[in-house]
Amino acid sequence: MIVVICAAVLYVTLAQRVTDIQRVEVSDGKALVELDGQRLQLVALLRSLPEFSEKLIDRSALEQHLAGAPADGVFVDSSDLVEEPDMLPSYTALNAFFDRQSVINGLLEADEIALAVRDADSAENQALRVETLPVMPSRPIGSLPSAFWIQFGAGFLTLTIAAFFMALKPSHPPVVAFAMAGVGVAGAAFSAGIYSTRHMALDPALFVPLSAINQFFTFTFGVATIYLFAIYPVVVMRRKWLWPVSVLSLVFLLLYRMQLAPHDVVSTQNVIMLMLVAIVALVIAQYRATRQDPASRAVLLWLGLSVIMGAGAFVIFVAVPVVLGFDVLVTQSVAFIPLAGIYVGTALAIARFRLFDLGRWAYRILLYAATIGLLFAIDASMIMLLRISPTTSLAIAVALAGIAYLPLRDFFFDRIFRSGMPDLAELYRRTVSVALQPNAVARDAAWIAALDTTFSPMHIERTGGSAENVSPVILDEGEKMLVPSIGGLPTLTLSYAAQGRRLFNNQDAALAGELSALIVTTIADRTSYERGVEEERHRIARDLHDEVGSTLLSGLHATEEARRQECIVDALSDIRQIASGLAGRDVTLASLVAQMRHESRTRAELQGFTLDWPLNETDEGALTLPYRLHRNFHAIHREALSNALNHGVPGVIRVRSSLREQVLSHEIVNTCSTDEPTGSDRRSNAQFRRMGSRNMQARAEQLGGALQTWQSGGQHGVRLEFAVSEPAQ
Structure with missing residues (x-):
């Protein structure tokens, strides 16, 4: 058809x-x-x-x-x-x-x-x-002006959408009203497209009926739109009060066509203006009636925007100048573009397609439309009333509209677009509070409280399912928002944002996603911290058991007083290092070398040895060593020194340290006996050296370094190399 x-x-x-x-x-x-x-x-x-x-x-x-x-x-x-x-x-x-x-x-x-x-x-x-x-007897299709194709396209678009919705719900009253409005736009556009783009003249036998058809379908659009706003989104006027609108429109049409009433009373432009007033009144009534229904309010916002952009533009730029006796501001063909826009907007509203995102867009487009309308109104007023030239009036209108636009834009953005924007610091505090709760029950309660404070929903319900890593989604056209499970928290469904005053939108879903991601990150950081604390506890326990305990046990079983004192000194040194690491105190390379030199000299002199460890660049370094480095470095040095004291020949123990390009080299050399031990002494000596060498090699691997031992010409040496951290700033 x-x-x-x-x-x-x-x-x-x-x-x-x-x-x-x-x-x-x-x-x-x-x-x-x-x-x-x-x-x-x-x-x-x-x-x-x-x-x-x-x-x-x-x-x-x-x-x-x-x-x-x-x-x-x-x-x-x-x-x-x-x-x-x-x-x-x-x-x-x-x-x-x-x-x-x-x-x-x-x-x-x-x-x-x-x-x-x-x-x-x-x-x-x-x-x-x-x-x-x-x-020529006929008109080439290529000669048709753009004005014809604009009206033809507007008619085709509205008629197609109307037919589509009628096919879906042919008995639904709002859809019927919507479809009749589309038929009205299409009929007016098709008929006007024929006679408004005529070459020079059209046979009155065709022109007059086309003009009457155009007026009839224009009134059909107005009546259907009034009917639509009266019953949709909610019923604000009973149907029995709507039939006079159709009757009066038909009476005005007949009186005008038969020229039985004053022209200024029943002219088409006057009737169009009256219909627009009725539509605006119904929009206001719908706005009041939907104050507790955010879904219907979202529909109304888009419908109201469509009316202002479409019918309002047609009336201001076409009907009002004609009524006042001035030339129209835009051609009738161009005026069909916003009229078709009304229909597309109405289609979006009835289809309820992503209406939870249309509220802010409606306000934004309304602001821009008001600015453009103000520009045209100022321009037209100066042309009509002050008789200023079009060029001068347009320049003045642009300046005045720009001056008015800036405060209007700031007002709307501050009061509407930025209203309700959460404070970022407060959001961070809420999410961190959720992650730092002591147990799962407290975390669940804190997460629900954070969502309630942020979005103020009327209801928050726990939803079955525990699938994670899914973004929040909008449900039921914005009435609900599903927040999936994250970090062990429950899946929640939030209903009616702002205590039912608005719908959830994509911005809300994005914000909920950011909150979820922040909580996941905070929980992961806390888990990592707790894992580090647990590992540190195990390390301290291991060091106390394996090193301090074994050292004290060795001292307990020592037969010589010197050996017993040495074990006690080593145990105290270990405890001091463990306590330093536990307290988190910084240990610099210079302080560590000084401590090791002092302990080594004391131990060497107690057993009749001489320590040769001169000062060098390591005593001036500002390097801060983490616990892993200074603990293992100190342990390797002490093990090597113990081997030199226990198995070397009394004399000089030479220690050399150097730091080159963040690599520390440490060497201990002592004099050893050239006589090979025999019997049980040989076996115990070899076993002890193997045990000490394995311990030092294991610690060198923890340092990420290399350990070498050698013996030649009556000298025994241990050389350690490993990378150290950057200098402290």
Whole structure:
């Protein structure tokens, strides 16, 4: 059916007789045409007669001829090219318009037509030039102007959407009203597309019915929209009170067409303005009625925006200037674009497609539309009232609209767009508080409290399922938001944001996702911290058991007093290092080397050895060593020194340390006996050295370094190399 209607519109449009005139327009009350690339003023349309075969003709002579033979031609008036005859100021002008259309159409019925023209900028008394043009029986489709395709596209779009929704819910009252509104827009657009883009004239036998059809469908759109707002999103007016709207619209239509009532009372533009007032009143009533229903309020916001952008634009730029007796600000074809926008917006509202995201967009678009409307209003006011030139008035209007726009923008953004934005510091505090709760029950309660404080939902329910790593999602068109399980927390469903005053939107889902991610990160950090604490506890316990305990046990079983004291000193040193690591005190390389030198000299002198460990760059280093490094380094040094004291020949123990490119080299060399031990002494000595070497190798691996031992020429040495940390800042 839609294809048939579109084909019929195209057929009627293309069946019009046309000439080679490329363009026809009105400027400063003159009818201008474009012919062979020249811009000319069209003064009269004439029959192709021998009397007009002269190339030049005087206007007064032409007036005398047409006064005696009015069927031979007609002087062209700017009203002959008006888009919409209903914009004419009176019945007299309307009747004269159709009479002249009849004459011009009769001239186009011939094979040729003569045009009396002159240069567009010439004086009124200049002689007229006669141009004879052939008349083509049909209109090429490529010659149709953009105005036709705009109206044709608007009609096709609205009619297609209306048919689609009627097919889905043919008995649903809001859908029926919606579809009838679409039929109204389509009928008005199709009919206006035919006669508003006529070449020069249209047969009144076709023009008058098309004009009546256009008015009927325009009223149909208004009545259907009033009916829609009366019952949707909620019922604010009973249906029995709506039938007078249809009856009155039909009465106004008949009175206007039969010219039985004053023109200024029943004109199409006046009725359109009254319908818009009724629509706005119903929008206000719907706004009050949906204050406790966020889903319906979201629908209404988008519907209200559509009305303001569409019908409001049509009334302000087309209907109001006509009622006030001024030229329209935009052409009727352009005015169909916002009218089609109303229908698309209504379709989105009824389909309830992602309406939870439309609220803020509605306010934003409304702000921009108000600014544009203010710009046009100022411009039109200065042109109409102050008679300022269009260029000057536009410049002033841009300046004034810009001045008004800035405070309006700040007001709307502060009061609407930025209202309710959570404080980032407060959000961080809430999420960290959730992660740091002592147990799972407390974490669940803190998470629910954080969501309640952030979104103020009417209900928070635990939902089955424990799937993690899923982003929050909007449910039921924004009435609910599902927050999935994260970090062991429960899956929650939040209902009706802001205590039911609004719907959840994508911004809410993104914020909930950020909160969830922050909690996951904080929980992971806490888990890592607790794991580190646990590992540190195990390390301390291991060091106390394996090193301090074994050292004290060795001292307990020692038979020599010197050995017993040495074990006690080593145990105290171990305890001091463990306590230092537990307290988190920084240990620098210089302080560690100084401590090791002091302990080594004390131990060496107690057993009759001499320590040779001169000062070097390690005593001046500002390196801070972590516990792992200084603990293992100290233990390797002490083990190597113990081997030198226990198995070496009394004499000098030479220790050398150096630091090159963040690599520490440490070497201990002592004199050893060249005589090989025998019997049990040999076995115990070898076993002890193997045990000590394995311990030092294990600690060197923990350092990520390399340990070498050697013996040659009565000298035994141990060399350790490992990378150290960066200097402390």
